[in-house]
Amino acid sequence: xxxxxxxxxxxxxxxxxxxxxxxxxxxxxxxxxxxxxxxxxxxxxxxxxxxxxxxxxxxxxxxxxxxxxxxxxxxxxxxxxxxxxxxxxxxxxxxxxxxxxxxxxxxxxxxxx
Amino acid sequence: xxxxxxxxxxxxxxxxxxxxxxxxxxxxxxxxxxxxxxxxxxxxxxxxxxxxxxxxxxxxxxxxxxxxxxxxxxxxxxxxxxxxxxxxxxxxxxxxxxxxxxxxxxxxxxxxxx
Numbered sequence: 001x002x003x004x005x006x007x008x009x010x011x012x013x014x015x016x017x018x019x020x021x022x023x024x025x026x027x028x029x030x031x032x033x034x035x036x037x038x039x040x041x042x043x044x045x046x047x048x049x050x051x052x053x054x055x056x057x058x059x060x061x062x063x064x065x066x067x068x069x070x071x072x073x074x075x076x077x078x079x080x081x082x083x084x085x086x087x088x089x090x091x092x093x094x095x096x097x098x099x100x101x102x103x104x105x106x107x108x109x110x111x112x113x
Numbered sequence: 114x115x116x117x118x119x120x121x122x123x124x125x126x127x128x129x130x131x132x133x134x135x136x137x138x139x140x141x142x143x144x145x146x147x148x149x150x151x152x153x154x155x156x157x158x159x160x161x162x163x164x165x166x167x168x169x170x171x172x173x174x175x176x177x178x179x180x181x182x183x184x185x186x187x188x189x190x191x192x193x194x195x196x197x198x199x200x201x202x203x204x205x206x207x208x209x210x211x212x213x214x215x216x217x218x219x220x221x222x223x224x225x226x227x
Contacts (some may be wrong), residue, residue: 006155032214034215034216036218041220042220042221043117043203043216043218043219043221044156044203044213044218046216046218047216050217089155089156091155093214094212095214096193097207097213097214097215098144098207098209098214098217099161099169100146100158100169100171101146101148101156101158101205101216102158102162103155103156103157104155105154105155106153106154106155
């Protein structure tokens with residue numbers, strides 16, 4: 001049972017464009033939703049996270065939008081750069097993030113120069 | 114401030130062997146979680162250790178076991194290795210005292226089972 005569904009599986013954008021990654025979850029007990037960025041051969045790096053008491057959170061070029069009623073959240077990368085080319089994972093957790101992270105399958109982003 | 118460190122970086126074993134992977138958490142963190150990441154997939158939770166006890170466990174057989182030491186470092190042991198155990202094993206640490214449970218990952222150990 002996949003509790004966090006991520007789409008699309010891959011995305012190609014031009015430099016300066018907007019990259020959008022969507023995730024949907026099933027477990028209404030989830031209350032912490034982080035996004036991780038992973039480069040080949042490296043561990044995932046925490047980008048930004050949101051809790052259900054807010055609908056949007058922005059950090060630099062990265063914005064999370066959260067829709068509690070639809071059980072969906074998304075990551076927007078503004079002004080995408082070639083250095084953003086990586087695999088992005090959404091995740092979800094209970095108890096404010098103190099419990100296990102349940103990950104989506106990931107999305108490979110390619111930003112062309 | 115050193116982040117999460119893992120050793121070894123790479124490991125090659127044969128079927129039936131046993132392996133031990135090691136993790137040192139980020140300074141100030143007391144909780145260690147282990148994940149298995151197969152090629153092209155998202156990380157899958159194995160288990161989490163806090164106060165030297167296994168606090169939560171994912172859907173992995175008991176061939177997978179772990180330990181946490183008083184200094185919060187941790188080991189993951191896998192017995193009777195199968196070809197399907199080939200993966201990137203990730204350790205993540207988090208701190209319970211601040212109330213911020215963000216999990217920070219190490220670089221992983223790439224295990225190849227032949």
